[in-house]
Amino acid sequence: MPISETFNPEKINQHIVNWLKEYATNAKVNGFVIGISGGIDSALTSTLCAQTGLPTLCVEMPIHQHQSHVNRAVEHITQLKNRFPNVSDIRTDLTPVFDAFSNQVEQNDDRKTLDITLANTRARLRMTTLYYHAGIRGLLVAGTGNKVEDFGVGFYTKYGDGGVDVSPIADLVKSEVKALAKFLQVPDSILVAKPSDGLYENDLSDEDQIGASYDELEWAMQQVELGKTADEFSGREADVYKIYKRLNTINQHKMNPIPVCVIPKELK
Template identity: 70%
Template sequence: MLTHTKFDSEAIANHITNWLHDYATNAKVKGFVVGISGGIDSALTSTLCARTGLPTLCLEMPIHQADSHVSRAKEHVKNLQARFSNVSSEEVDLTSTFAHFKEQVPQAGTQHLTDLTLANTRSRLRMVTLYYFAGIHNALVAGTGNKVEDFGVGFYTKYGDGGVDVSPIADLTKTEVRILARHLNVPDSILVAKPTDGLFGDDRSDEDQIGATYEELEWAMQQNDSGKVAADFTGREKEVFEIYKRLNTINQHKMQPIPVCKIPLNLT
């Protein structure tokens, strides 16, 4: 298990807050738009944006959302607005938009592939909505991905929740996100909830989909970065390490810059 004895929550919160404020100022934008899911990552991100003092819009975008996700999102937004006068909120129900889209496109060869593709479509519809509001408010879309999701296993949707302007918590592990969120008074209901991407309209957790907890993935990421290989482990450790390596490999297309086909000079 990774330790965080030197994790200075207040100093890190201030560092991220100042970084966000300086970036927005230099970009000559007014503030931030954050998609609120009822999860800890979006709760922490929106809190950090709110701390900048710049206008922060919390945007709820339900699509057949589980009631528990909706209630946690609303609780967080209410809590944030009570603490910060610069926070506003909007709700755009994308359920009918998503349903109409499904009616217009064919299904894949298998139900699993159809379900997975439609889950990613939900995320991309939300990205489009976030950028609409960012456009009309002259704001930046703040990403909610953490370090393990963004740079470890690639657990996000390309051009969905991966389509953002700034990534304020992408250098924090999930464990660090929890520590910082607790320090910044994110509601307990969110702190104790199982992480979920909320893209399937049910309560399946990230762990259910990945096959490992974030704490296990953090360990595997550290081992991989130190040069370890699967043969160095046995039992559950080997299983987790192999899960990490498989996802890290197949999702490199998300984590690397878009490949550009360079034309040789002799052909131009």
């Protein structure tokens, strides 16, 4: 979707960087750790964290990773380290951990359900790894989710990539993420790459999984915010609207606080 005329990447960049630095200072932590996937969201998030001047650790966590993702991640980390002396990196190969886990748990004859469950397992292993690196260094785990993923369709793993300490880009839709990433000189290979969560060995794109592009999802999100209903659209627009509403509905458990069963006082 077209960027708003009032979108100011320079001021937005400075606002996020100041917010990150102030939050880390108040929390009395040393800096940030970010999982680097080779995608635009993690590239932008790590660049924002690097600008704080605080220690910023970029972590690669391959699990049977597609080579194109690895190449883009390495390119970004190399560029970031050359630009910012406070950036370091580490590679934690989780492939043997994932394989060992997979061999110890029961399998499911429903291939689709099994694939989704194992994809979520990958995300949760990565979350655990990020918190390990954060714990021994006194760092915050910086989330890489954007607004459409986090608050629109819930396209993330609960207690996986959804398990973070701070979310610096969660109020930016994907088109704004792209614009800010371009402003901050994220490598072109990442800017033009098809969005993918990297959780499937066959390199499924986000659009393949969702059934709609981020531009389409942004449009649907906007229509819902405007109070539009499904019967106001036809053709592809109607399909996209329904995809958005279905995912937004079934993924509310990710977006809302965990429900607590409150015990009446007279029973305690």
